Structures are given as C-alpha cells and as structure tokens.
Amino acid sequence: MTAWDFTRPDAPLLVLALLLGPPLAALALRPVAVLSARGASVLGPLSLVGCALLGAALLPVVRVAPVQLALGAQGAPLELLFRVDPLALVLALVSLALVLLNWTRREDDFDPVRRDAALLWLTTGLVGLALAGDLWVSWLFVELCILATAALLVQERSLRSLVAVLGVVRWSAVGTVLAVVGLGLLQITAASLTPAGLAAVAQGSADGDVLSRLGFGLLVLGLAVKAGLFPLNAWGLAVGQAAPARVLALLSGAVPALTLVALARVLSGGELAGADVLRVVGILSALAGAFGMWRADDFPAFLMQLSLASIGGIAVGFSLPGPAGLFAALALLFHFLLIQSALFVLAHRWRGRLTDLTAIAWRMPWTAAVLVLFAASLVGVPPLPGFWAKLMLLMSLAEYQGAEAMLVVLAYLLVTAVEAAAWLRLMRIGYARAAKDSAAALQEDAALGVVRVDRLPSLLRSGPWARAYQLLVAVLLLVATLMIGPVAEDLNRLVVPLLAQRVSGCCDAGGWG
Amino acid sequence: MFISGLVLGVPVVLISLGGVGLLWLRDPLRWLTAMVLIQAGGLLLLVELAALHAGIGPWPSEALTLFGLHLQPVAAAAEGSMARLHGLGLAVILLGLAWQVMLVAVLLVLKQRTGALQPSRLAALAAAEWQAILGEESPAKAKVPTDAKASTSATGEHS
Numbered sequence: 154m155t156a157w158d159f160t161r162p163d164a165p166l167l168v169l170a171l172l173l174g175p176p177l178a179a180l181a182l183r184p185v186a187v188l189s190a191r192g193a194s195v196l197g198p199l200s201l202v203g204c205a206l207l208g209a210a211l212l213p214v215v216r217v218a219p220v221q222l223a224l225g226a227q228g229a230p231l232e233l234l235f236r237v238d239p240l241a242l243v244l245a246l247v248s249l250a251l252v253l254l255n256w257t258r259r260e261d262d263f264d265p266v267r268r269d270a271a272l273l274w275l276t277t278g279l280v281g282l283a284l285a286g287d288l289w290v291s292w293l294f295v296e297l298c299i300l301a302t303a304a305l306l307v308q309e310r311s312l313r314s315l316v317a318v319l320g321v322v323r324w325s326a327v328g329t330v331l332a333v334v335g336l337g338l339l340q341i342t343a344a345s346l347t348p349a350g351l352a353a354v355a356q357g358s359a360d361g362d363v364l365s366r367l368g369f370g371l372l373v374l375g376l377a378v379k380a381g382l383f384p385l386n387a388w389g390l391a392v393g394q395a396a397p398a399r400v401l402a403l404l405s406g407a408v409p410a411l412t413l414v415a416l417a418r419v420l421s422g423g424e425l426a427g428a429d430v431l432r433v434v435g436i437l438s439a440l441a442g443a444f445g446m447w448r449a450d451d452f453p454a455f456l457m458q459l460s461l462a463s464i465g466g467i468a469v470g471f472s473l474p475g476p477a478g479l480f481a482a483l484a485l486l487f488h489f490l491l492i493q494s495a496l497f498v499l500a501h502r503w504r505g506r507l508t509d510l511t512a513i514a515w516r517m518p519w520t521a522a523v524l525v526l527f528a529a530s531l532v533g534v535p536p537l538p539g540f541w542a543k544l545m546l547l548m549s550l551a552e553y554q555g556a557e558a559m560l561v562v563l564a565y566l567l568v569t570a571v572e573a574a575a576w577l578r579l580m581r582i583g584y585a586r587a588a589k590d591s592a593a594a595l596q597e598d599a600a601l602g603v604v605r606v607d608r609l610p611s612l613l614r615s616g617p618w619a620r621a622y623q624l625l626v627a628v629l630l631l632v633a634t635l636m637i638g639p640v641a642e643d644l645n646r647l648v649v650p651l652l653a654q655r656v657s658g659c660c661d662a663g664g665w666g
Numbered sequence: 667m668f669i670s671g672l673v674l675g676v677p678v679v680l681i682s683l684g685g686v687g688l689l690w691l692r693d694p695l696r697w698l699t700a701m702v703l704i705q706a707g708g709l710l711l712l713v714e715l716a717a718l719h720a721g722i723g724p725w726p727s728e729a730l731t732l733f734g735l736h737l738q739p740v741a742a743a744a745e746g747s748m749a750r751l752h753g754l755g756l757a758v759i760l761l762g763l764a765w766q767v768m769l770v771a772v773l774l775v776l777k778q779r780t781g782a783l784q785p786s787r788l789a790a791l792a793a794a795e796w797q798a799i800l801g802e803e804s805p806a807k808a809k810v811p812t813d814a815k816a817s818t819s820a821t822g823e824h825s
Contacts, residue, residue: 232749289750296761303768312779313792315772322769323688323697329765330681330704333758337715340750394796451800506800 165222167211168237171245172280174204179273186266197269198256201276205249208242215242219650221286233293234286234347238650240483241284244411247487248279251407251494254622255399257501268308275301275403282411287346288339288372291415292332295379298408299325305400306392314395320388324378328385332375338368351419373430376416380409382434382468383441383461393457398504401453402497405460410467410486417471417479418651428472435468436564443568446575452503452510455579456496459531462572463489469561470546477549480648484542487644492527492539495626498619499524507582514583520620521583523627528576530630533569538633538640543569674714680707692785694773698766705762709755716751 178200186193214220215237225232252272278298285291303321306314336346342365343351351369378385381404393401413431420428442462449455467489470482499520503510514521530539550562633640680703687700777783780791 232753289754293757296757300761300764300768307768307772311795312776312788313795315776315779316788316792318768318772319694319697319776319788322701322765322772323694326697326701326704326765327685327688329758329761330685330708333708333754334681334711336754337712337751340754341715341718346750391792394792504799 164211164214164220167207167214168220168222168235168284169224171204171207171211172235172277172284174200174207175273175276175280179270179277182266182270182273193266193269197273198253200273201249201253201256204280205246205253208246208249211237212239212242212246215239223286233281233290235281235284235290236286236347237284240414240647240650243647244283244414245280247490248283248407248411249276251403251490252276252279254494254498255402257399263308263310268305271301271304271308275305277301279403279407279411282408282415285415287348288351288415288419289336289346291412292336292372292376295376295408295412295415296325296329299379302396302400302404302408306396309395309397311395313391317388317391317395320391324385324388328375328378330375331371331378335368335370335372335375338364339372342368346419348419370430373416373434376412377431377434380412380464381405381461382409382464383438385434386438386461389457389461390454393454398453398497398500401457401500402494405457405464406490406493406497409460409464410490413464413468413471413482414486414651417482420471428474431468432472432561435465435472436561437465438462438468439465439568440564440571441465443571443575447571447578449507449575451506453500455507455575456493456500459496459572460489460493462568463493463531466543466546466565466568469565470549473549473553475549475552476648476652477545477552479651480645481542481545481549483648483651484538484545484641484644488530488538488542491626491629492531495523495623496527498622501619507579510579510583512583512585514580515586520623523623524583525580526627526630528580532573532576536634536637538630538637541637541641677707677711677714680704680710683707694769694776694783694785694788698769698773701762701766701769705758705766708758708762712751712755712758716748716755 178196182193182196185196211220216239219236219238222235222237223232224235252275256272275298278294278296278301281294282291282298285294299321303318303325306318306321339346339351351365374385381389389405392404396404416431420431439462442458442460442465445458445461446455449458463485467482467485470478470485473479473482526537530537533540533543547562547565550558550565684700684702684704684707687703688697691697691700773783776788780788
C-alpha cells in the first residue's frame with residue numbers, strides 16, 4: 154500500500170476535510186481578524202490552496218474506486234450524501250481554482266472580512282455541489298451558492314446592487330418552490346434521490362411514474378432558475394450591471410456548470426421528463442445568449458450573454474441520452490470554464506461600453522491576439538478545441554432522427570453563426586483604426602479648456618498576473634489543439650463514471666430515449 | 667373525496683398564490699407576503715407527502731387520484747425517505763427565513779437611502795447609477811490635462 158493508495162481507510166476523512174475547509178475558514182475569519190488583519194487576509198486563500206492540495210492528493214485514490222460519504226446518522230433528517238469520483242473531484246478542484254483566481258482585494262472594500270467570508274461560503278457551495286451524492290444535497294448546495302452570491306452583492310453597497318438583490322431574492326424564491334415541490338414528489342416515489350434510486354424509478358412501471366416525471370420536471374425548472382437559464386433568468390440583467398467581475402465570473406460560469414453536471418448524473422436518457430425540459434431550456438438559453446451577445450453594449454454584458462449561450466449548449470449535450478452527448482457536453486464545459494475565466498479576468502478592467510474599446514487592439518496587441526484566439530475557439534474555428542467539442546455535440550445530435558432533433562441542430566447552428574457575428578463585431582471595434590470623431594472630440598474638448606486625453610490603454614490594461622493567466626490559458630488552448638487525442642482520452646475517463654450512473658440500455662439512437 | 671382534495675389543494679393553492687404574487691406584484695413589500703405564503707404552502711405539502719408516505723389514512727392517495735395522478739408506494743427505504751422529507755422541511759424553514767431576512771434587510775437599506783420603495787423609482791435610480799458608471803467613470807471619458815498620446819508604450823505591450 155502506498156502513502157496515497159485509496160484503499161486506505163482515512164480517505165473519507167480527507168474528503169471531509171476538503172468539504173469543511175472553506176466553511177471553517179469562513180467562521181474563523183472574524184476572530185482571526187481581531188488578532189491580525191493580515192492573517193485574516195491570507196486565511197481564505199491559504200485554506201483554498203490547502204483544500205486544492207488535498208483534492209490533488211485524493212485524485213489517484215478515487216481513480217481506483219469512488220469514495221462515498223454520508224454525513225449524519227442513518228435516517229437523520231439532514232443526512233448529506235457525497236460521492237467522490239474523478240469527475241466530481243476534478244470539478245471541485247476547478248471550482249477552487251476559479252475562486253482563487255477571482256480572489257482579489259479592492260482598496261475600497263467596506264468590510265474585507267465579510268467579503269472573504271461570503272466568498273468562502275460560495276466556495277463551500279461549489280465544492281459541495283461538485284461532490285454531492287444525490288439531488289437533495291445538490292439542491293442544498295445550489296441554494297448555498299445563490300445565498301452567498303446575494304451576500305456578495307449586498308456588500309457592493311451600490312443602489313443597483315441592492316436592487317439586483319431584490320430580483321435575486323424574488324426569483325430564487327420561485328426557483329426554490331419549484332425545486333422543493335419537485336424534490337418532495339420525487340422523494341415519495343423513489344427509494345432515494347441518488348442516481349441509482351432515480352434509475353430504479355425510471356425503469357419501474359409507467360403507472361406510478363407520473364409523479365416522478367412531474368417532480369423531476371419541476372426540479373429541473375427550479376434548478377434552471379438558480380442557474381440563470383433562459384427564460385428563467387430575469388434576475389440576470391440587473392446582477393450583470395451590479396456585480397463585480399469576479400462574482401459574475403463564478404455566478405455565470407461555475408455555478409450553472411456544476412448545477413448541470415449534478416442534473417446530468419441523474420438524467421436517465423430522457424426517461425424522466427427532466428431531459429426534455431433541460432433540452433428545451435438549453436436551446437432557448439443558447440439562442441437567447443447568442444442574440445444577447447450581438448446586442449450587448451458593454452463588455453460584462455457581452456460576457457454574461459456568452460456564458461448563457463455556452464451553458465445552453467452544455468445543457469443540450471447533457472440532455473442527450475447517449476455517451477457522445479455526455480462527452481461533448483463535458484468537453485464544452487471544461488473549454489468554456491477555462492476561456493470564460495480568462496475573459497472575466499479581462500473584464501476586471503473592461504467594465505465600460507464596447508465602444509470604449511475602439512482601436513484597443515493596436516495599443517494592446519498581445520491581449521487582442523489572445524482575445525482573437527479565445528473567440529475563435531469559442532465560435533468553433535478548426536482545429537481549436539472548441540471546434541471539436543461543438544462538432545461532437547452536433548454529431549451526437551445528428552444521431553437522432555425526427556423533426557425535433559433536426560430543429561435542435563438547426564437552432565444550434567444558428568447560435569454558432571450569431572455568436573460568430575457578435576465576436577466579429579467586437580473584433581471590428583477593437584481593430585478599428587483611430588476614428589476621426591475622436592480627434593474632433595479632442596479638439597472640441599481642447600477648445601472648451603478640458604483636454605480629453607486618451608488614457609484608455611493604461612486604464613484598460615490588466616495587471617501582470619492577469620496577463621500571465623490569459624497567456625497561460627492561450628498556451629493551454631494551443632497545447633490542447635496539438636494534443637487533442639490524449640486530451641480526449643483523459644476526458645473520456647471522466648465521462649465513464651457519469652455513464653455508469655445512467656440507466657443502461659437508454660442509449661438507442663432511434664429516438665430521444 | 668372532497669375533503670381529500672381540499673387537504674391536498676390547500677398547499678397547492680398557497681404555493682400558486684405565492685408564486686403568482688412573486689411574479690406578478692411589483693411592490694417589494696408584498697413579495698415578503700408571497701414568500702411567507704410559499705413557505706407555508708411548501709411546508710404543508712411536505713407534511714402531507716410525509717403523511718402519505720407513512721401511510722396515514724387513504725386520503726392523500728384519493729386526493730392524488732382527483733388530479734389524475736396515481737401513486738406507486740415505495741416500501742423499501744421508507745424511513746430514509748421520511749427522514750429526507752423532514753430534512754427538506756427543515757431546509758425550507760431555514761432557507762425561507764434566510765431569504766426573508768435578506769429581503770427585509772435590503773428593503774430597510776433601500777428605504778433609508780432612497781426614501782421610497784416604489785419599484786419604478788428604484789429601477790430608475792439603479793438605471794441612472796449604471797448610466798453614470800458607463801458614462802462618467804468609463805476609462806474612455808477620463809479627462810486629465812496632459813498631452814500624452816496613445817501608443818503601445820502606454821500599455822506595456824509591443825507589436
């Protein structure tokens with residue numbers, strides 16, 4: 154037995170430490186801040202790094218066999234079930250990395266300790282969501298994520314952030330009621346809400362299945378509200394205008410992505426109504442996001458809509474019964490999370506109108522080149538990784554016959570075309586030559602005695618770490634392009650546990666399942 | 667049968683009223699009432715589902731039949747399911763309270779800052795603040811008395 158062999162009996166304790174690290178740090182922040190402000194400022198990042206190291210150490214262990222953990226006595230009301238397989242652990246690690254990436258302090262923070270605590274609770278929600286063993290636990294941690302996000306918004310203390318919180322509370326209540334009724338109905342028809350328990354319901358007689366189908370459909374809708382999928386994302390616009398870029402990055406990236414994976418674990422190839430609901434909501438989100446990108450006036454809104462379009466495509470992939478759909482969805486998901494994190498790093502500075510970025514590419518050529526690379530991969534220009542992921546999704550969609558499948562294929566092609574048009578519009582602005590209007594405006598301002606000077610490049614310039622991260626993501630994309638075979642094999646290993654949890658025999662290509 | 671339908675109908679009506687209220691009403695203060703209605707309805711529904719699961723009387727099954735639904739009882743793991751329903755109820759109470767406290771706190775702060783809670787006024791103020799952010803604090807509009815010229819040297823990036 155090696156030191157990290159996962160036959161070791163203390164593996165569940167390591168999982169527990171991974172789960173409890175962020176909330177314990179959140180609770181310890183205030184007392185530590187009383188003793189040392191500097192200590193409090195590093196406690197959060199240190200705890201996240203510690204959790205990431207624990208997760209990395211657990212990875213070889215869960216590759217041998219998944220670790221299952223039940224917190225609480227058997228039958229206790231709040232028994233929390235966790236299942237740690239390679240996919241769950243990778244997603245937890247990605248969540249930790251994304252929070253660390255967005256862990257920046259502003260000088261005008263009203264109460265940094267409170268902000269750090271909210272970020273740590275958000276991390277708790279994300280890690281718990283990644284490792285959740287059944288739908289009940291997934292829902293609980295999604296709620297925690299949204300609560301923590303609302304707390305982060307409140308701390309912005311601007312009028313628009315407070316108004317945005319009102320929208321979050323309002324819509325979150327609607328999502329909660331849908332999810333709770335759905336969970337309640339599922340709970341009385343299924344022995345458990347684990348993938349195995351729900352699979353047993355899906356394979357049971359159709360007579361008693363009405364309640365479970367209804368319950369699952371309501372649960373998907375409830376979680377879609379929390380994930381901000383169209384048309385249940387009415388709170389998104391106000392939040393997009395109010396939240397700082399780091400919160401937006403997590404809210405529009407990690408939270409919906411992990412929620413979709415939690416749903417994908419229990420979707421039984423369309424045998425529960427949730428798959429159909431998820432597919433419809435997914436394609437509507439992709440369309441709404443693509444057209445939203447086209448119409449966006451400011452860079453954060455552009456990125457929010459980009460996230461919506463991407464998450465919509467991922468939802469469509471997860472709703473498909475076959476392994477190809479799952480594979481494509483996971484490929485899209487990791488590709489999206491990687492690029493989205495780098496784009497939102499850019500949005501820390503690019504908070505204004507898109508027109509403010511006029512001719513920026515001539516002044517920031519490296520940043521612009523990286524942006525072009527990201528855009529090309531997101532749109533699906535061959536041979537970049539995004540192309541393979543999108544092609545896989547389209548091919549898995551094309552496997553199914555019928556008008557509905559063709560409609561989804563056509564809609565997704567339209568989404569890709571509109572996304573490309575939106576990116577071209579942004580590039581056109583960025584690569585525009587200095588406009589005569591700007592010179593005229595300068596002269597006009599000079600005549601008025603106020604010289605309007607183009608300080609744009611220096612103000613829009615990201616910090617050295619941010620630029621380094623963008624370059625790193627660009628290099629990773631290029632490496633993945635060159636090594637697409639091994640990357641696909643690794644991804645396939647992550648898909649296997651997800652497939653194993655789905656109902657066998659659900660993957661006939663003759664229909665939607 | 668009528669009583670059965672009524673018993674199951676009450677939480678459904680409460681939840682529906684609360685849901686419609688949340689989506690339809692524009693006054694944030696009334697959202698609080700809608701949230702309380704939803705919470706009460708959700709709890710009542712969970713209690714009834716737990717009763718149904720525990721096999722307390724035939725009325726829940728009859729009530730479901732009224733709505734054209736048929737329940738297939740799950741004999742196995744009934745204790746686990748009951749515990750989970752109780753857990754769900756507990757989570758509804760705690761989360762409902764958390765959201766209501768947050769709503770009240772935000773409304774109090776907004777009342778303090780704007781003096782009114784009319785939705786149209788709040789929306790207008792928030793929009794004005796956003797326009798100000800875009801228009802005045804936008805880097806492109808920064809005004810400094812200098813004759814610096816735009817160049818790659820200002821950004822640290824070189825072609």
